[in-house]
Amino acid sequence: MSTYAILDLETTGLDPRTSSIIEIGILLLQDGEVVEEYSTFVRPHTAIPPEITDITGITDAMVADAPSLFKLRAQVRRLLADHVIIGHNVSFDVGFLQQEEMALHNRTIDTVTLASVLLPNAGRYGLEYLANYLNLPLPEHGQSHRALDDCLLTAELFLALHEQAAKLDVAILSEIAEAGLRVGWGEARFFEEALKTAVREAYSGGKKAPAKAGRHQKELFKPPAIEAKTLTPKEKPDQIPSEEILGMFGPKGNFARTFTGFEARAEQVDMVSAVIQAFNEGKHLLIEAGTGTGKSVGYLLPAAFWAVLNGRRVVVSTNTINLQDQLVQKDIPELQRVLPFEFRATVRKGRSNYVCTRLFQQLRHKGPQSAEEMALYGRMLVWLPQTITGDKGEITLRNLDERLMWDKLSADNDICTSELCAENRCPRHIAQRRADTSHVVIVNHALLLSDLANENHILPPFQDLIVDEAHHLELAVTSGLSFEADKRVLERTVQDVVRPNAGLLDQMTGKTNMIAPDQRAALNGLVNKVQEAASLAMVRLDEFFATLHYFLQDYVRGRSNFAQQVRLTAAERAQPNFDEVTLGWDNLNKPLYNMVKSLKSIAEVVVELAESYEIDDVELLIQSVTTALRGLEETRTNIENIIADPKPDFIYWAEIMKDKLSLHAAPLHVGPLVEEYIFHAKETVVLTSATLRTAPAFGETEPSFSYIRQRLHAHDAYELALGSPFDYKANALLYLATDMPEPNQPGYDRYVAQALIDCAVTMSGRTLALFTSYQHMREITQQIREPLRRAGITVLAQSDGGSRQQITDQFRDPNSKTILLGTKSFWEGVDIPGDNLQVVVLVKIPFDVPSDPVFAARSETFDNSFFEYSIPEAVLRWRQGFGRLIRRKSDEGWCSCWISGCSPNATAKHSPMPSPNAPPSANPPPASPNCWCAGLSGRSDSSSSLVLCHLELRPFPCRCKGCLTTTRRF
Incomplete structure (x- = not known):
């Protein structure tokens, strides 16, 4: 060395x-x-x-x-x-x-x-x-x-x-070293030295050194064979034996025999019973199951029985990878230990998540083209012999270049088909076969919706669906049916066709150089038309986006680090300058249309030539043209709708962030789609979440499912609201700070910063502060970092960079005093049990940004959008934020909600949090010197603050107003 x-x-x-x-x-x-x-x-x-x-x-x-x-x-x-x-x-x-x-x-x-x-x-x-x-x-x-x-x-x-x-295998070392040296990759010499060491050690050990790999290497992906057979559903399903399953939770049941110290939770048993009934009777069901219920087992247990008993596949859809990982790595293996029969489960992901080994093999033949491609290329050479799924979730794509390279190698390309790819070597087809043979198939909301939109051609047939994290379903449908295009995407789409040496046209001419001169002339004529149209399109592309940018200057506030969105409504389209935008699009649309027209002609010519000539990889060539055509035509059609032909059931807007300008479209209503493609199409649908209900509507006394029913058109679904086994009345306080200035008043940021400082110092860190604005979080972070550093407390902020997981892991360190500041992604899915987290601060009620195009457009469909739309959406997010506090029975803590300009009565009437049933004491005694609420407000008198407990009126460590508690429902 x-x-x-x-x-x-x-x-x-x-x-x-x-x-x-x-x-x-x-x-x-x-x-x-x-x-x-x-x-x-x-x-x-x-x-x-x-x-x-x-x-x-x-x-x-x-x-x-x-x-x-x-x-x-x-x-x-x-x-x-x-x-x-x-x-x-x-x-x-x-x-x-x-x-x-x-x-x-x-x-x-x-x-x-x-x-x-x-x-x-x-x-x-x-x-x-x-x-x-x-x-x-x-x-x-x-x-x-x-x-x-x-x-x-x-x-x-x-x-x-x-x-x-x-x-590593010597052939892999050799391939990495050779490819890396060819493109000037700095780390290539390391692998070259490792190769020499491996060969030298093989010789010194008396073994024959393995031969180095040539350019046409063998396949690396070698998944295990799938022995199970595809499920065959019974014509008439049998009923799930309810008593037998519920008996598994008894003191001598399967769970108690399998898990030492197992204690049945009444809420979980009730959920199992309700899901069994839904399967047996073919009903749709809404279930709110509070934190700690064990809702995953609550639906997986009946689903496993139903699927095995009847040969019917149950699809479970989640919103987050974290929940998928929990189901696959924890809940399902535990159930498989408990159940008296075998049941199979698998995760099925979208096409873009799987590598196409055929495409990767082609890359190996020609080699990577740059040092930037080399790191991912080497990683995949090492990874493919290890993986049994070919799923990109197993590796990390470290930057945009790697993500773009993956896109070119993924099974999302039209060339990854069962006709072209060996099914026993294609990760996507193997994933499909696993799904065919599994009783429970786990997907995310996006794939579920893609399957429904593609007439069930992605997932194997199913009639029974469980949607977990169902409060995200409307957003998932919206995202799945949305469109985005920016200048860079359009440029890449055009350049992929005409790029010298590596573009589609060069591949075309290279693979058809054996054809007759007259045929060559005809093909070259079409190629020239595509090139001319592409050259003109690149010029028109610059002009169009420059014109659009000029038009938007009247609506945005200069150059910003944050996205600025402008809805393209009838009023904006009526502005005189918008005619220039329309004209710019017409000038760009024409060469794009000509590209599409000529590419279609080329595809037809190649199909005809394939009948007379042996063209290498002709199927791949035709599919490559088809992929290019699809990309161009979809982009062209979507931008045409945004600029020139808007549809009444869609929302359109432009977005500027720094130097990036993009166009967007999203559906106005998704409820009818959910009703048609989910509730009407499936026999049993169970929607569940810890947060489905919102505050009581006018005239009601209890929180209800009314809002989620209305948004998802779940009109015929039965409902069940389960509490949590956690003792919130003993373990949690809710603190409402009612003396805050309004956010637009002087001193608001100073108040927030000082309150966070006092809270973190009093609690020795152990505080999670949740913001609704990234910019506000960043400004407060700058104000509190130095004072808290002097107090020995570390400030972790989402704005500092790093993934949510990395930041959360740092916060969990029991040896540090830490406060964590986060925005949207930290309001849910963050699990920090134990003493590391004792205070959750909700800096504002999480209302949507009024200028958000989707929110603004949907608000216009309500008579009273604040009460009918804004507040219910805020309730669901607020409850998720509060849910970060108590994660297990032994947890204790405070949730502090800073509602500016709010009195207890106003809170009871208008707050998205359910109101207290009893008023606070009018003349509370002063706070104790060490009282947490006194520390939070930065003074010994908390007379303008109100603390609300979960269920009952009772004293806490001191009897100041801040520690008196009143009845509260969540």
């Missing part, structure tokens, strides 16, 4: 043009051993931001007397010499040195890229995460984000990755 220089820098920020280096770590690695270590502070040009001190522990005082980078250049150059530089995201470190005029010509190896290739299933590629994933020894000091410690960890990771590479 060569000598490597492991490099890591700590800096004051991410941009080398405006940030400074504050620490350098270099470690020399020779033959797998550390031969020299070097670490030094560097005096920066500016003060170290508080958040950098939080991360690194490096303060201004620590670097005050450090040498400048100028004085350190000679030493850094001596250490780096001409060694290969290794780093975790090495371009970041090298970029900072080069910005400081340290010209580096060393080869580099990025351990992030290496890990993404060699560990395709890791999911995340942060340094600490990979260290834990591979069980690597952490630095003795335990100081992550210090330069030398990170160098040591990077060295351990590099050596571990070298061991991982040595385990």
